[in-house]
Amino acid sequence: MKAIKSLQFDTDKVRDEKGIIKSWTILLIDGVEIILLYDPPHILKCVRNNLLTKDLEYDHDPKLTEEERKFASWDHVVTAYHIDLYAPRLNRMVLDLTDEHIYLDKINKMSVKLMMQVFNKKLASFMDFLFLMPGPIDTHIGPLDMPSEAYHTAFNLNLLNDFGDGFSSVRKGYVRQGDRNTRRVPWTENFYQDEFFKLSARQLKSMWFIDKKTQKSVTTDIPSLQNLIDTLEDFLVIWEKLKSLGFESFCTHAINQEPLENFFGNVKSH
Structure with missing residues (x-):
């Protein structure tokens, strides 16, 4: 350093x-x-790990009343999981989620796969559906209610999912079969990434972690959000430089630690 x-x-x-x-x-x-560059999956894991014990406030404005402030909370994720797990329905809505995704004492904090299965549009859509339901939902562990504030958590899960996809674009032939996520395709001229990443960087600058109980800003230094902003902006810088050199596309998946770790793993295996 x-x-x-x-x-x-x-x-x-x-x-x-x-x-x-x-x-x-x-x-x-x-x-x-x-x-x-920071390793994008590692930065997103740091955001998730902080969200486990703190709330995330965004679009902060000192003029807002307490009722108007916007928070994302892991408590909403836990509630959605309990409803999905214990509601008397034929099939679960978010089948990928397990205790290892949700509970603080069981989460594998180093697993990118587990993290991205929570930062997932399917879970965000399920939460969006739940908070629109009138009244509590009957479950095998009693009635559970998804508060309207869960919209803010769903919004941020959706946003973080898009970050993960933007950071891991691959050539079209390498997209998994059945993967409908068009945001994992390579960056190209005038595609969504330019505007999305610029807007997202501004959105992130309005965010910070707050104490769950006091709802006041956490005083200890938490660099993950600023590091995510720097990473977003630097990916845009790289893309502009690639375009100036005549490149027509940018597969961002190549710029993270996973290919390097796979390479060293192959070397060690021989």
């Missing part, structure tokens, strides 16, 4: 001399720009 900070200091000095806007995630080494 000390070496990185030294390089950042040297880069800022050069940028000051040339009147170039500073960016701490872009270094200059012998005149060559090096873009620092």
Whole structure:
């Protein structure tokens, strides 16, 4: 980290001399720009891990009353899971979810798959359906009610799902059979990613984690949201540079640790 900070200091000095806007995630080494990236799945896992014990406030405005503030809460995810698990219906609505996805003492915090099965449009849609239901829902563990505030949790699950897809686009021939998620296709000129990532970065800047009980901002440093903003913006920088070099598409799945880990795993196996 000390070496990185030294390089950042040297880069800022050069940028000051040339009147170039500073960016701490872009270094200059012998005149060559090096873009620092966080591993996208790891950043999303950090957001999920913080959401387990804190609420996430977004679109914050000091003028809002307590009733008008918007919170995403893991409590809503737990309630949706209980309704899905214990309601007397023929089939579950979100079959992928298990105790290992939901309960703090059982979650594998390092699993990307488990994290993305919660940051999922199917769960977000199920929660959206539940809070529109009139009155509590009868279940085998008693009546359960999905509060209207769960809309904000569903909104953020949907948003985080789109981040995950945007960070893991692959060539069309590599999309899983039956995968209807068009957002995993490569980035191309004038496709949704440019505007979506720019709008999302602004959305993230209005978010922070708050204490579940006091509903006040958490004072300890939680860098995951800022790191996610930096990653979004740096992916856009890379895409602009690729386009300037004549590239017509960008498969973002190549820029995460998984291919590198798979490569080293193959090397170790021989």
